[in-house]
Amino acid sequence: MSTDSGSLPGVSAVIPAYNYAHFLSAAIDSILQQDYPNVHIIVVDDGSKDNTAEVVAKYGDKVEYVYQDNAGLPASRNTGIRAAKTPFVAFLDADDLWLPNLVSQCIGVFADNDDSLGIVAGKFVRVDPEGKPYGKVTRDDDFYGFYRPEDIILKQRFGASAVMVRREVFDEVGFFDVSLTSSEDRDMWIRIGAKYKGYLTEDVLGYVRNHPNSMSKHSDRMKQNMRAVIRKARASDVIPKYNYPFWLRVIAFNMFQCAWMYFDERRYVRASVELTKSLLTWPFIVGCADLDEPPLFRIRALRRFLWAIVAGPRRPKNA
Template sequence: MQSVKSITVIIPTFNRRLFITEAVGSVLDQDIDDLEIIVVDDGSTDGTRDALMPYRENIRYIYQGNQGVSAARNRGIQESRGELLAFLDSDDLWAPEKLKTQIDKVRTENVLCFEGVEWFVDREEDREFLDQCEDVMWPRCDASGDVIDPVLDVAEGRYFHLGTLLCRKSTFLEIGLFDESLCYGEDEDWFSRASLKIPFCYFSEPLLRRRFHINQIGHEREESIRSLIKVFGNIKARTAGAYPKAHAVANKRLAAKWSHLANRLADQDRFQEAAGAAWTAFSLEPLNMKRLVKTALLSCAMFRSGQNS
């Protein structure tokens, strides 16, 4: 029978040979006894398996055909033997004191414990990616670090990063696994479900170093936008009734994402679909006249496009 570990760290990876050993090394530097590291390789073809060979005595390496990051994380959870769970993306790094900062809090209280984040790039030409960090909203906490209203904070998009989470495995399973139908925003969807059941706490010290680089999944892709539409729709549905502020802000974010999709479709001259997306955005916020004007303009573009075809 396999022994129970103190903490399981799950690292999903896909074609991150250049970064994965740094990520594993930052977990090994945690100086935590009885630590289990599970690397779930989601179909890499770039030599990731070979890069990890020197670490095989320290990690459990699991290979599966490419199914997406949610499926990889879920596989790691199902294979885990730890009482506590943590996650790290394979291109990010932990500070050496990351787990020790959280472990006592999680062992004494049934909470989801998060920490701060700092961002970095390896190449000067990637520095533009750091611009997206300028408008980050951090969680609102009391003096002890407990998040005052996690349901509202998640609905508003305040910055909880999965790579900073530590929680009990039993708690995670009570909330449920990641939604594998989502290709983007799956962590935010999970946080929304969790906020309805479990208290959050947040330590502001930046103990996760998040790397930005050109090969990351882009939030401007149509698939990513549609995935976030589903996420925000889920949050809106979950907060209906008991959480009016969270419901209202989720509706606003959902409308904005439909409008974002309209822009992306219009860029591809898919004007009929773009007008439909813009109309959906307006129907969610019928007092927003800018959305009505946008719908009208895209409808005209659709008409002109039809005449010219």
């Protein structure tokens, strides 16, 4: 981009890092390769025991390094927000990657709207531990544009690693909830959506890395925190508490999601129980198009879960 960086609004890119030194260089490099010049990188080291500090030191004054005692991912993001001195803050987890146009795309959307727009997010593609894309956009292909708080309450539509927020928004809605050990980003997007407009781009702007140590691999913890976020949203009255059809639908779909997490851990009985509870909670068609799911997706999933129980644990092909 040929425009002088001084004439462009600054963006702080916050990378919370905990024992991910082996991924961190790729994350930092993906920010340095942005086609938008006015980006300040802040790495928040959350008490790492690996060589995270050494990795950051190699970049010199290109990266600001902030160390804190281990306090968790939400606290690390909050530390980064407090350190940010720019009008916009964007987030990238240490094991993920930005595409080169993420910042320019998000800034462009902000430039086309007034201050009522508080957050812009991009779609992402999952990649393997080596960074090779699996090929499928992981959030709803047809869901983009301005979204409502109920869209995020019903289903997580985007992750934290392709999101930009006006810095002043956090002064009004507060920081990430440190009592949550996952799903704290979804909680934040709901809170922002209750006071500001939100926009999801049609384009893929980031890569999210799948690997064994990923936080999303812990289903019991994910379930507990997802339910806590739903309870917080209902208590906030952003959608009236007496809108029982909506909230039953939210819980039913969350149970469906939890069922798949248990299935992926080969806890087939637990998965079947959770899915049965989903059907009993809201036996009607939950809605396919706006959830990016195929027709009768819960019935089809239950059939697969029950078959897994009957067939027993999967065995390696060469066993």
